Amino acid sequence: MELNLILFGPPGAGKGTQSEYLTAKYQLVHLSTGDIFRANIKGETDLGKQAKAFMDKGELVPDSLTIALLESEVNKHADAKGFIFDGFPRTQAQATALDQFLESKGSSITCLVALEVEEEELRARLLNRGKTSGRPDDVNPEIIQNRIDVYQRETCPVADHYGAQGKYKGVNGIGSIEEIAQRLCEAIDAARVSAN
Ligand code: AMP
Secondary structure, three states: OOOOEEEEEEOOOOHHHHHHHHHHHHEEEEEEHHHHHHHHHHHOOOOOOHHHHHHHHOOOOOOOHHHHHHHHHHHHHOOOOOEEEOOOOOHHHHHHHHHHHHHHHHOOOOOEEEOOOHHOOOOOOOOHHHHOOOHHHOOOOHHHHHHHHHHHHHHHHHHHHOOOOOOOEEEOOOOOHHHHHHHHEEEEEEHEEEEO
Protein backbone atom coordinates (compact mmCIF):
# COMPACT_ATOMS: atom_id res chain seq x y z
CA MET A 1 0.00 0.00 0.00
CA GLU A 2 1.27 3.44 -0.89
CA LEU A 3 2.17 5.91 1.83
CA ASN A 4 0.80 9.35 1.02
CA LEU A 5 1.52 11.97 3.66
CA ILE A 6 0.50 15.56 3.99
CA LEU A 7 3.04 17.49 6.03
CA PHE A 8 0.94 20.28 7.42
CA GLY A 9 1.55 23.37 9.49
CA PRO A 10 1.82 27.15 9.38
CA PRO A 11 4.62 28.97 7.56
CA GLY A 12 7.82 28.57 9.57
CA ALA A 13 6.70 25.36 11.32
CA GLY A 14 9.59 23.36 9.84
CA LYS A 15 7.85 21.50 7.01
CA GLY A 16 10.75 21.84 4.58
CA THR A 17 13.34 20.62 7.08
CA GLN A 18 11.29 17.65 8.21
CA SER A 19 10.30 16.74 4.64
CA GLU A 20 13.92 16.07 3.78
CA TYR A 21 14.22 13.58 6.61
CA LEU A 22 10.89 11.86 5.98
CA THR A 23 11.48 11.61 2.22
CA ALA A 24 14.74 9.75 2.82
CA LYS A 25 13.37 7.52 5.58
CA TYR A 26 10.21 6.38 3.78
CA GLN A 27 11.60 6.71 0.23
CA LEU A 28 8.82 8.94 -0.95
CA VAL A 29 8.62 11.63 -3.59
CA HIS A 30 8.65 15.08 -2.01
CA LEU A 31 6.32 17.61 -3.63
CA SER A 32 6.49 21.15 -2.29
CA THR A 33 4.27 23.49 -4.27
CA GLY A 34 6.22 26.47 -2.82
CA ASP A 35 9.53 24.99 -4.09
CA ILE A 36 8.02 24.30 -7.51
CA PHE A 37 6.67 27.85 -7.76
CA ARG A 38 10.08 29.27 -6.73
CA ALA A 39 11.85 27.13 -9.35
CA ASN A 40 9.44 28.51 -11.95
CA ILE A 41 10.09 32.07 -10.83
CA LYS A 42 13.82 31.46 -11.16
CA GLY A 43 13.34 29.95 -14.61
CA GLU A 44 11.11 32.89 -15.59
CA THR A 45 8.32 30.64 -16.86
CA ASP A 46 4.76 31.85 -17.40
CA LEU A 47 3.65 29.91 -14.34
CA GLY A 48 6.42 31.57 -12.33
CA LYS A 49 5.31 35.02 -13.42
CA GLN A 50 1.72 34.33 -12.48
CA ALA A 51 2.63 32.81 -9.10
CA LYS A 52 5.08 35.56 -8.15
CA ALA A 53 2.41 38.24 -8.06
CA PHE A 54 0.61 36.34 -5.28
CA MET A 55 3.64 35.01 -3.42
CA ASP A 56 5.27 38.41 -3.05
CA LYS A 57 2.19 39.62 -1.16
CA GLY A 58 1.91 36.50 1.00
CA GLU A 59 -1.33 35.53 -0.76
CA LEU A 60 -2.20 32.09 -2.04
CA VAL A 61 -1.73 31.27 -5.71
CA PRO A 62 -5.21 30.53 -7.19
CA ASP A 63 -6.51 26.99 -6.72
CA SER A 64 -6.95 26.28 -10.44
CA LEU A 65 -3.27 26.93 -11.14
CA THR A 66 -2.02 25.12 -8.04
CA ILE A 67 -4.16 22.02 -8.46
CA ALA A 68 -3.22 21.60 -12.13
CA LEU A 69 0.46 21.96 -11.22
CA LEU A 70 0.25 19.42 -8.41
CA GLU A 71 -1.56 16.84 -10.55
CA SER A 72 0.97 17.13 -13.34
CA GLU A 73 3.82 16.67 -10.84
CA VAL A 74 2.21 13.54 -9.36
CA ASN A 75 1.73 12.15 -12.87
CA LYS A 76 5.47 12.47 -13.50
CA HIS A 77 6.13 9.81 -10.84
CA ALA A 78 4.06 6.81 -11.84
CA ASP A 79 6.40 4.40 -9.99
CA ALA A 80 6.46 6.27 -6.66
CA LYS A 81 5.97 4.37 -3.40
CA GLY A 82 4.06 7.40 -2.23
CA PHE A 83 4.33 11.14 -1.78
CA ILE A 84 4.96 13.77 0.83
CA PHE A 85 2.78 16.74 0.05
CA ASP A 86 4.46 19.77 1.62
CA GLY A 87 2.56 23.04 1.53
CA PHE A 88 -0.35 21.42 -0.31
CA PRO A 89 -3.34 21.26 0.09
CA ARG A 90 -3.74 24.79 1.46
CA THR A 91 -7.46 25.27 0.88
CA GLN A 92 -10.58 23.17 1.25
CA ALA A 93 -10.92 23.12 -2.57
CA GLN A 94 -7.37 21.80 -2.93
CA ALA A 95 -8.05 19.06 -0.37
CA THR A 96 -11.21 17.94 -2.16
CA ALA A 97 -9.40 17.98 -5.52
CA LEU A 98 -6.50 15.96 -4.09
CA ASP A 99 -8.81 13.32 -2.63
CA GLN A 100 -10.66 12.95 -5.93
CA PHE A 101 -7.44 12.85 -7.93
CA LEU A 102 -5.90 10.14 -5.73
CA GLU A 103 -9.15 8.19 -5.72
CA SER A 104 -9.14 8.20 -9.52
CA LYS A 105 -5.77 6.44 -9.25
CA GLY A 106 -7.04 3.92 -6.69
CA SER A 107 -5.08 5.66 -3.97
CA SER A 108 -5.69 7.95 -0.98
CA ILE A 109 -4.08 10.05 1.73
CA THR A 110 -2.71 7.90 4.56
CA CYS A 111 -2.50 10.70 7.09
CA LEU A 112 -1.96 14.40 7.63
CA VAL A 113 0.78 15.15 10.16
CA ALA A 114 0.56 18.66 11.53
CA LEU A 115 3.50 20.51 13.07
CA GLU A 116 2.10 22.61 15.91
CA VAL A 117 4.00 25.82 16.66
CA GLU A 118 2.62 28.94 18.29
CA GLU A 119 2.34 32.17 16.35
CA GLU A 120 4.96 34.22 18.17
CA GLU A 121 7.57 31.56 17.56
CA LEU A 122 6.63 31.44 13.84
CA ARG A 123 7.10 35.18 13.40
CA ALA A 124 10.55 35.01 15.02
CA ARG A 125 11.60 31.97 12.96
CA LEU A 126 10.48 33.49 9.65
CA LEU A 127 12.22 36.81 10.27
CA ASN A 128 15.36 34.92 11.18
CA ARG A 129 15.05 32.69 8.09
CA GLY A 130 14.69 35.86 5.99
CA LYS A 131 18.30 36.75 6.79
CA THR A 132 19.56 33.76 4.82
CA SER A 133 16.73 32.19 2.77
CA GLY A 134 16.77 34.76 -0.03
CA ARG A 135 12.96 34.59 0.06
CA PRO A 136 11.36 38.02 -0.33
CA ASP A 137 8.26 36.80 1.56
CA ASP A 138 10.40 36.07 4.67
CA VAL A 139 11.75 39.60 5.08
CA ASN A 140 8.81 41.93 5.63
CA PRO A 141 6.89 41.55 8.95
CA GLU A 142 3.61 42.59 7.29
CA ILE A 143 3.91 39.92 4.61
CA ILE A 144 4.83 37.35 7.24
CA GLN A 145 1.73 38.30 9.23
CA ASN A 146 -0.40 38.06 6.10
CA ARG A 147 0.87 34.54 5.45
CA ILE A 148 -0.01 33.54 9.01
CA ASP A 149 -3.48 35.12 8.69
CA VAL A 150 -4.09 33.40 5.33
CA TYR A 151 -3.04 30.12 6.94
CA GLN A 152 -5.55 30.57 9.75
CA ARG A 153 -8.36 31.64 7.48
CA GLU A 154 -7.95 29.40 4.44
CA THR A 155 -5.63 26.54 5.37
CA CYS A 156 -6.79 25.50 8.85
CA PRO A 157 -10.03 24.01 7.39
CA VAL A 158 -7.83 21.43 5.61
CA ALA A 159 -6.92 20.00 9.03
CA ASP A 160 -10.64 19.62 9.85
CA HIS A 161 -11.24 18.03 6.44
CA TYR A 162 -8.78 15.21 7.23
CA GLY A 163 -9.79 15.16 10.89
CA ALA A 164 -13.29 14.21 9.75
CA GLN A 165 -11.71 11.25 7.92
CA GLY A 166 -9.82 10.22 11.09
CA LYS A 167 -6.50 11.08 9.41
CA TYR A 168 -5.28 14.07 11.44
CA LYS A 169 -2.19 13.62 13.65
CA GLY A 170 -0.91 16.64 15.56
CA VAL A 171 2.76 16.76 16.59
CA ASN A 172 4.55 19.25 18.85
CA GLY A 173 6.76 21.28 16.49
CA ILE A 174 9.02 22.70 19.23
CA GLY A 175 12.29 20.91 19.95
CA SER A 176 15.38 19.72 18.13
CA ILE A 177 15.11 18.56 14.50
CA GLU A 178 15.74 14.96 15.66
CA GLU A 179 13.12 15.10 18.42
CA ILE A 180 10.48 16.43 16.05
CA ALA A 181 11.42 13.87 13.37
CA GLN A 182 10.99 11.13 15.97
CA ARG A 183 7.51 12.38 16.90
CA LEU A 184 6.51 12.54 13.24
CA CYS A 185 7.70 9.00 12.59
CA GLU A 186 5.73 7.66 15.56
CA ALA A 187 2.58 9.37 14.29
CA ILE A 188 3.13 8.14 10.72
CA ASP A 189 3.92 4.56 11.74
CA ALA A 190 0.78 4.42 13.88
CA ALA A 191 -1.35 5.76 11.01
CA ARG A 192 0.20 3.25 8.65
CA VAL A 193 -0.67 0.33 10.89
CA SER A 194 -4.28 1.44 11.24
CA ALA A 195 -4.59 2.07 7.46
CA ASN A 196 -3.52 -1.49 6.59
P1 AMP B 1 5.80 27.79 1.00
O1 AMP B 1 7.13 27.57 0.39
O2 AMP B 1 5.02 26.54 1.19
O3 AMP B 1 5.86 28.64 2.24
O4 AMP B 1 4.95 28.65 -0.05
C1 AMP B 1 5.35 29.96 -0.44
C2 AMP B 1 4.22 30.65 -1.17
O5 AMP B 1 3.89 29.92 -2.35
C3 AMP B 1 2.91 30.78 -0.40
O6 AMP B 1 2.89 31.90 0.46
C4 AMP B 1 1.91 30.90 -1.55
O7 AMP B 1 1.94 32.20 -2.10
C5 AMP B 1 2.50 29.95 -2.58
N1 AMP B 1 1.97 28.58 -2.42
C6 AMP B 1 2.68 27.46 -2.09
N2 AMP B 1 1.88 26.38 -2.03
C7 AMP B 1 0.63 26.82 -2.31
C8 AMP B 1 -0.65 26.20 -2.39
N3 AMP B 1 -0.81 24.89 -2.12
N4 AMP B 1 -1.72 26.98 -2.71
C9 AMP B 1 -1.59 28.29 -3.00
N5 AMP B 1 -0.42 28.94 -2.91
C10 AMP B 1 0.69 28.22 -2.58
